[in-house]
Amino acid sequence: MHGPIDRLRQAAERRAAAGLTRVLRPRSPDFDGLLDLASNDYLGLCRDPRLTEAAVAATREWGTGATGSRLVTGSTRLHHELEEALAAFSHSPRSLVFSSGYLANLAAVATLGRGGLVVSDAGNHASIVDACRLARARVVVTPHGDVGAVEKALAGREEENAVVVTDAVFSVDGDLAPLGALSEVAVRNGALLVVDEAHALGVVGESGRGAVHNAGLAGNAHIVRTVTLSKSLGSQGGAVLGAPEVIDTLVDTGRSFIFDTGLAPASAGAALAALHILEEEPDLPKRAREIALALASTARELGFETTEPAAAVVPVVLGDPHRALAAAATCADHGVKVGCFRPPSVPDGRSCLRLTARANLGSEDLAVTGRALAAVAGTKVTA
Known part of the structure; x- marks a missing residue:
């Protein structure tokens, strides 16, 4: 019998033979x-000086870290200002900031889909896949972009609670989800539609307000959006955008919100500056x-x-x-x-x-x- 380190070494050798080894390569600025x-x-x-200066100013005022979870000491007035700006920019009723987009997806899908049915596109990001697993729900993975398969999964369910989840822009292929059709299917079948806008915010639609807004669906109560602040906004962190009932549910029961340290002030300040730039440079x-x-x-x-x-x-x-x-x-x-x-x-x-x-x-x-x-x-x- 091989020991645990031997098994890990052999698995690494198999990955190397298949061309699947990954290496950390520190880069210069x-x-x-x-x-x-x-x-x-x-x-x-x-590297925009306006973001750098905003991050420095936030650090000088608030310090290098949030100091605690959002429900203890990690919610500052700066976090609140960023949440209001994100909601206004995206034409969403409310928003809730997380320390990463990954955690925002975990909270949205695992919390809102808990114990019900989650229907997930086969091309979805790994954070969505992990969120599906954490939801303790029945998960149906549908072929990429197949709206008919989504409707079939929803229509045939026994669970009362159902969530459809999709990337807005898929992270490798770069194609756009059929959001209009998915929204109609979700409404028709009494389901929430969770849309990961990580690769859409700041790029898709008017002033980069995202794919949901571009599809004319912003503000619809059955649609929940997740975003990252680490791509187009040049910072770090994530957020969930949605109806007040959605945000309140995440604050009360979302484990990756409740038990995680709040976003660092520097990141919040930089993201807020990026939103201002998008408004000024559409x-x-x-x-x-x-x-x-x-x-x-x-x-x-x-x-x-x-x-x-x-x-x-x-x-x-x-x-x-x-x-x-x-x-x-x-x-x-x-x-x-x-x-x-x-x-x-x-x-x-x-x-x-x-x-x-x-x-x-x-x-x-x-x-x-x-x-x-x-x-x-x-x-x-x-x-």
């Missing part, structure tokens, strides 16, 4: 001199989408499989994980840092590069990216 097409900084705000989201379309067009012209991006995410599908790793290294050799996604982040046979657009990229950046992808297209890799 300038991404080691590479053009950044890997981060989620869609609007280029992470063309930033459109610019990010235009860059994404240009990246997808370049990839397509070189013969790669990709999608028509709904936001800032552009996949370049390569299939084999070894090929994806080699392609990412080739891009780095040509001056571009890209994401490399392999199972279990994507299904088997769908390993890919993930390019993320930023609103502050220029024509020369696109040209450099085109040359890097052209080098990948000409590279043959033996696994």
Whole structure:
């Protein structure tokens, strides 16, 4: 019988043989001199002096940490101001700030779906998958974007409580969920619709108010939105947006809210500054989408499989994980840092590069990216 460390070592060897080893690579502030097409900084705000100054000001006033959970000492006036701003910007009745988008998803799905039926899209983010497991509910995973399968699952249920959950913009493929149709199905079957707007807030719709707002569904009581502050808003943290009854339920019973330390003041201040910038510069989201379309067009012209991006995410599908790793290294050799996604982040046979657009990229950046992808297209890799 092998000991526990031997079993872990053997599992690591199997992952290495399959091309699924992951390595932490600390970077420099300038991404080691590479053009950044890997981060989620869609609007280029992470290093914006206005956010930096807001984070510093919040730290000087409130200190380096929230000092406790939100229900003890971790709710400051700054948190309240951010929650009001998020709700107003997104045209939602209320919002509740968490220390990460992951925890916001855990709270929304696990709390609202508890003991009932949760219907989840097969392409949903890992945080949603984990939330489904924590809900202690019956979970039905439907084929990606299949509204008919969602309706069938809801209509045939015995549980009174039901939640449908979907990404708004899917984190790897970059496509948009059929929110209008899902909303109609949810209403017809007495279910809540939870929409993860992590990759939509700040990029999709008017002034980046998100996919729910863009679909004309903002403020509907049966729709609950989760967002992250760590992508377009260039900060850290997450939030749930919804009806007062939803927010009150999460405050009273949401475990990942009740038992977690509140968001650091610096992150709250930076996110609040980013919302102000979006109000003042409403063309930033459109610019990010235009860059994404240009990246997808370049990839397509070189013969790669990709999608028509709904936001800032552009996949370049390569299939084999070894090929994806080699392609990412080739891009780095040509001056571009890209994401490399392999199972279990994507299904088997769908390993890919993930390019993320930023609103502050220029024509020369696109040209450099085109040359890097052209080098990948000409590279043959033996696994």
